[in-house]
Amino acid sequence: MTLNLIEREHEAILQTYGRLPVEIDYASGCYIYDVEGNEYLDLLGGIAVNVLGHSNSEIVQAITEQSGKYLHVSNFFYQKPQVELAEMLKYISGYDKVFFSNSGAESTEGALKFARKWGSINNKKKVIAFTGGFHGRTYGALSLMEGENYKNGMGPFIDDVDILEFNSIKDLQTKIDENTAAVFIEFIQGSGGLTVADPEWVTKITELQEKFNFLIIADEVQSGLGRTGKFFSFEHFDVKPDIVTIAKGLGGGIPIGAILLNEKSANLLGPGQHGTTFGGNALACATGLVVLKKLNDGLQTDINRISAYLKKKLQELILKYPERIKTYKGLGLMCGLEFYFPAKPIVLELLNRKIITNSTSNTVLRLVPPYIIDNNMIDRLVSELDSILSEL
Numbered sequence: 001m002t003l004n005l006i007e008r009e010h011e012a013i014l015q016t017y018g019r020l021p022v023e024i025d026y027a028s029g030c031y032i033y034d035v036e037g038n039e040y041l042d043l044l045g046g047i048a049v050n051v052l053g054h055s056n057s058e059i060v061q062a063i064t065e066q067s068g069k070y071l072h073v074s075n076f077f078y079q080k081p082q083v084e085l086a087e088m089l090k091y092i093s094g095y096d097k098v099f100f101s102n103s104g105a106e107s108t109e110g111a112l113k114f115a116r117k118w119g120s121i122n123n124k125k126k127v128i129a130f131t132g133g134f135h136g137r138t139y140g141a142l143s144l145m146e147g148e149n150y151k152n153g154m155g156p157f158i159d160d161v162d163i164l165e166f167n168s169i170k171d172l173q174t175k176i177d178e179n180t181a182a183v184f185i186e187f188i189q190g191s192g193g194l195t196v197a198d199p200e201w202v203t204k205i206t207e208l209q210e211k212f213n214f215l216i217i218a219d220e221v222q223s224g225l226g227r228t229g230k231f232f233s234f235e236h237f238d239v240k241p242d243i244v245t246i247a248k249g250l251g252g253g254i255p256i257g258a259i260l261l262n263e264k265s266a267n268l269l270g271p272g273q274h275g276t277t278f279g280g281n282a283l284a285c286a287t288g289l290v291v292l293k294k295l296n297d298g299l300q301t302d303i304n305r306i307s308a309y310l311k312k313k314l315q316e317l318i319l320k321y322p323e324r325i326k327t328y329k330g331l332g333l334m335c336g337l338e339f340y341f342p343a344k345p346i347v348l349e350l351l352n353r354k355i356i357t358n359s360t361s362n363t364v365l366r367l368v369p370p371y372i373i374d375n376n377m378i379d380r381l382v383s384e385l386d387s388i389l390s391e392l
């Protein structure tokens, strides 16, 4: 008996993902095509990864050119794509040094090592993180997160971590002290229901930093690279983190992550103290350069224009269905709607209507589309949502 692809997947691959029932054939721009020839509008963008859309011609060209030269030679050698990407990251971000990783979780792990090292030098042990944060699936990252589902039965996790209530000034005041080495913040919580940090709460963290001299570490894995209207989401606040973690959109679809370090944190680790075989892989760096150049050449302006339109259309929908939609959530192209009921059925009905979205925190519909979406695509989403909500 021949099995279909879904059955073969079940046979061969560990079942840790809740997959949508779509078998991909190819993807282009903001559209994904399945093997039956259906066209889907992709407003998930590979979970905030395909920032330039699928099969972007400049990314394909960069991949072709770089793979014609070499793919991988190891970090024993000097490589131009790595240096150029690091220089461009420094230029755009104002940070001092770059360490390349391969994913968001790896960036978190590296940042945690910097945090601990800072703590050991300054006689501080505690690392602070917040409820609703998501930092990855490795042990260090999980240690910074609550969430039974992610962690159940897998302990013990790393010691000396306190998870405080997100946006609670009282928690900051009572639990941050001279023993605090670092504070990890996801300023806009991607998996935590698109909740945005309160500016007063952020200000309180910076005041406490003045007093107790800890590192502020921003997780910009999902919210960075221009997605929220600024290059980093923390730029919406009056704060300058010491360390920033990025990944996802940086490679435009090729795996890459990075840790950005300021003067205070740049010299904490020396030769041999951190590393990874694939970090700064030439192919990934070549695609990263395409993404950064595009952002620098005006794409950021497009993001701001299109996300303002998206917000306006979603807010009109809220006015029409105040009994079904609680509120608009998020910032820029990392946004969505919070319903008074679970969002998953809405996601599945949108999929039925050939629009790909996602739900988070049970009641929130999440949109993290490619930056190249247009008004017509947004109109289509809103009209389908309107029709679904009117039928509930």
Ligand SMILES: Cc1ncc(COP(=O)(O)O)c(C=O)c1O
Pocket (backbone or CB within 6 Å): 103, 104, 105, 106, 108, 134, 135, 136, 137, 186, 190, 191, 219, 220, 221, 222, 223, 247, 248
């Ligand atoms: C904010 C944030 N940090 C870290 C991660 C982990 O990234 P990765 O899945 O690349 O390990 C994610 C992934 O969704 C994320 O959204």
